[in-house]
Amino acid sequence: MRNAFVNTLSTLVAEDKNLYLLVGDMGFGLFNSFQENNPERFINVGIAEQNMAAVAAGLALEGNTVFVYSLANFSALRCLEQVRNCVAYHQANVKIISAGAGISYGTLGITHHSTEDLSIMRAVPNMIIFSPADAYESAAVTLAAYKVDKPCYLRLGRGRESLIHQHEIDNYTIGKAIKIFDGNDCAIFSTGAISYEASRAAKALNAAGISAAFFTFPTVKPMDVELIEEYARKCKMIVTVEENNTIGGFGSAIAEIIAELKGEKAFLKRVAINDEFTSVVGSHDYLKSYYKLKGENIFDMVAKEMSISADFDAVGGGATNCLNH
Amino acid sequence: MESKILAWQIRRDVLDMVHSAHASHIGSVFSVADIVAVLYTDFVDKEQLLRRDKERTRIILSKGHAGAAIYAALAEIGLMDKKELQTYGMNGSKLSCHVSHNHVAGIEISTGSLGQGVGMAAGIALAGKKAGRHYRTFVIAGDGECNEGSVWEMALFARQQKLNNLTMIVDCNGLQAMGKTADILDMRDFESKFDSFGWHVQSVNGHDHAVLKAALLYVDETKPTCIIANTVKGKGVSFMENNNLWHYRDPQGEAYDNAVMELERQRP
Numbered sequence: 001m002r003n004a005f006v007n008t009l010s011t012l013v014a015e016d017k018n019l020y021l022l023v024g025d026m027g028f029g030l031f032n033s034f035q036e037n038n039p040e041r042f043i044n045v046g047i048a049e050q051n052m053a054a055v056a057a058g059l060a061l062e063g064n065t066v067f068v069y070s071l072a073n074f075s076a077l078r079c080l081e082q083v084r085n086c087v088a089y090h091q092a093n094v095k096i097i098s099a100g101a102g103i104s105y106g107t108l109g110i111t112h113h114s115t116e117d118l119s120i121m122r123a124v125p126n127m128i129i130f131s132p133a134d135a136y137e138s139a140a141v142t143l144a145a146y147k148v149d150k151p152c153y154l155r156l157g158r159g160r161e162s163l164i165h166q167h168e169i170d171n172y173t174i175g176k177a178i179k180i181f182d183g184n185d186c187a188i189f190s191t192g193a194i195s196y197e198a199s200r201a202a203k204a205l206n207a208a209g210i211s212a213a214f215f216t217f218p219t220v221k222p223m224d225v226e227l228i229e230e231y232a233r234k235c236k237m238i239v240t241v242e243e244n245n246t247i248g249g250f251g252s253a254i255a256e257i258i259a260e261l262k263g264e265k266a267f268l269k270r271v272a273i274n275d276e277f278t279s280v281v282g283s284h285d286y287l288k289s290y291y292k293l294k295g296e297n298i299f300d301m302v303a304k305e306m307s308i309s310a311d312f313d314a315v316g317g318g319a320t321n322c323l324n325h
Numbered sequence: 326m327e328s329k330i331l332a333w334q335i336r337r338d339v340l341d342m343v344h345s346a347h348a349s350h351i352g353s354v355f356s357v358a359d360i361v362a363v364l365y366t367d368f369v370d371k372e373q374l375l376r377r378d379k380e381r382t383r384i385i386l387s388k389g390h391a392g393a394a395i396y397a398a399l400a401e402i403g404l405m406d407k408k409e410l411q412t413y414g415m416n417g418s419k420l421s422c423h424v425s426h427n428h429v430a431g432i433e434i435s436t437g438s439l440g441q442g443v444g445m446a447a448g449i450a451l452a453g454k455k456a457g458r459h460y461r462t463f464v465i466a467g468d469g470e471c472n473e474g475s476v477w478e479m480a481l482f483a484r485q486q487k488l489n490n491l492t493m494i495v496d497c498n499g500l501q502a503m504g505k506t507a508d509i510l511d512m513r514d515f516e517s518k519f520d521s522f523g524w525h526v527q528s529v530n531g532h533d534h535a536v537l538k539a540a541l542l543y544v545d546e547t548k549p550t551c552i553i554a555n556t557v558k559g560k561g562v563s564f565m566e567n568n569n570l571w572h573y574r575d576p577q578g579e580a581y582d583n584a585v586m587e588l589e590r591q592r593p
Contacts (some may be wrong), residue, residue: 020455040455043486045482046478046481046482046485048478048481049477050441050444050475050478050483051444051447051475051476051478051481051482053444054387054443054444054445054447054448054475054479055444055445055448055451055482056448056590057444057445057448058434058445058447058448058449058450058451058452059447059448059449059451059452059455060448061434061448061449061452062448062449062452062453062456063452064452065453080436081441082441082444082475083433085436085437085438085441086434086441086444086445090426090434090435097418111364148525228592278470320527
C-alpha cells in the first residue's frame with residue numbers, strides 16, 4: 001500500500017513542479033528514488049509535526065499541492081490543531097498521509113497504534129478521508145486526492161497487505177464504495193486493510209448459505225449514502241468492519257445514516273476496536289485475534305445474529321486466501 | 326500616509342471598535358500598533374495587495390488577538406471601507422476579534438491559536454524561495470506566544486531552509502494573558518535564543534518608527550531575521566500602559582472618555 005502510494009506520487013511529481021512531499025523524519029528507504037529524482041520537491045522537516053502541518057498549509061496556499069507523510073498518529077493527531085486551523089479551515093491543498101493504520105504496528109505498542117484517527121478526522125470540516133484496503137485502492141485514492149483541490153487525509157497500511165482487487169481501479173470517484181460481490185441477506189461494509197478479514201468472513205458466509213454482499217469503502221468521508229441506504233432497505237443485517245475505535249469511526253458514520261432512514265431497515269453490527277487500548281504485545285495478526293477482528297470472529301458473529309449454525313473452517317473459511325470475483 | 330499617522334489612526338480606530346464591541350485585547354493592539362503601521366506604510370504596495378499580486382509583501386499576524394490593528398490599518402490605507410470597522414466583533418460581521426482572512430481582502434491567513442501563524446509564514450516564505458519569487462514575508466508574534474513549542478520548531482526549520490526572505494517580529498511587551506512573562510514562563514534572553522537558532526537578530530525599540538523601519542529593511546544573505554521589538558503593552562493611553570487588565574477589559578464610561586482625550590491630545 002505504501003509502495004503504491006509512493007509510486008503514484010513519483011509519477012505525478014514528474015509532471016507537476018508544484019507538488020511537494022514533506023516527511024516528518026519517517027519513511028526510511030521508502031522515498032529514496034523520489035528524493036533522488038526530485039531533490040527540490042522533497043523536504044524532511046525533522047521530527048516536528050506541528051511545524052510540518054503549518055508549513056504545508058502555507059506552502060499550499062501559494063498554489064502548491066503538498067503531501068505530508070508520517071506514521072500512525074504523528075501526521076495528524078500530534079498536530080491536530082494545526083490540521084484543523086491551518087489546513088482544514090484555510091482549505092489548503094494538503095494531503096496528510098498516515099502510514100501504519102490501526103494496529104498494524106502491533107509490537108510497537110499503543111503509541112504506534114492508530115485507532116482513533118478515523119473518528120477524530122471525520123469531525124474536522126472540509127476534510128476528505130481515504131482508507132484504502134489494498135495496493136490498488138491506495139494508488140487509486142492517491143490519484144483521487146491529488147486531483148481534488150481540498151484537504152485530504154489518507155490512512156495507509158504498513159505494507160504487504162493482501163490484495164482485495166485483482167487489477168487497477170480506473171478513475172476512482174471520491175465517496176464511492178466498491179462492490180466485491182453482491183448479496184441479499186446481509187451486507188458487509190469494510191474499510192482499510194482489515195477488509196481482507198471482512199472478505200474472508202463474507203466468502204465463508206456465502207459458503208454457509210447466507211447471501212452476503214461485500215463492499216470496500218476507500219473513502220470514509222464523504223460517505224456513499226445512496227449505497228448504504230439501498231442495502232439497509234434490502235438486507236436484514238449490515239455489518240461494518242474497521243481497524244479503529246467503535247466510537248465515531250467508519251461504523252459510526254454508517255450508523256448515523258441508517259439511524260436517520262425512515263421505515264423498515266436492516267439492523268447494524270459494528271466490528272471495531274471497542275473503545276480500549278491494549279497493553280498486550282503481539283504481531284498484527286495476533287492483535288487482530290485479540291480484538292476479535294479476524295474473519296473467523298466476524299463470521300461467528302454474523303452466523304449467530306442470522307441464527308444459522310455453521311463452522312468457519314468447515315465451510316472452507318480457513319482456506320480462503322484470495323477472492324473469487 | 327506617514328507611519329506615525331497610521332499608528333495613531335490604528336489606536337484611535339481600535340479604541341472605538343473595542344469600545345463598541347465590548348471586545349478584549351486593546352492592550353495588545355496598542356503594543357503592536359507601531360510595528361503594524363511601519364509595515365503597512367513602508368513595506369506594502371496597496372495595489373499589489375489588492376490584486377493579490379504574486380510578488381506582494383506577505384504580512385502575517387501570528388498573535389491573532391491583535392487583529393483589530395490589521396483591520397484598522399487596511400481601512401486606513403483604503404483597502405476596506407472605514408464603515409466596515411464599526412461591525413468589528415458584532416453579530417453577522419466578518420471581522421472576528423482574532424484576525425480572519427475569510428472575505429477580508431488584504432489578509433493572508435486567519436490566526437488566533439498561538440504559535441501557528443509563524444509556521445504558515447515559514448511555508449509561505451518557502452514557497453517564494455522555491456518559485457524564485459522576490460516577495461518578503463513578515464510575521465508578527467508575541468513574546469508570550471513564544472511559550473509555544475511550535476514557534477521553536479519553526480525557528481529551526483526556517484534556518485535549515487535558509488529562509489532569509491522571512492522576518493519575524495517579536496512584539497516583546499513582557500506581559501501575557503495571566504501576568505508577567507518573566508513570572509509565568511520566563512523566555513529569558515530572546516536575542517541569544519534566536520542567535521543560537523542561527524537567525525540574524527536585532528533588538529529595537531518597537532515604538533521608534535525610524536529604528537523599526539531600518540531593522541525591517543535588512544535582509545541577510547542566508548539567515549532569517551528576528552526583530553525583537555521592545556514594546557509597552559497599552560502604549561499610548563497612560564492608564565493602560567503595562568497594565569494587563571487591558572488585555573481583557575473594554576473601555577467604557579470614564580475610561581473610554583479619558584482614553585479618547587489622551588489619544589486626541591496625541592493627534593498628529
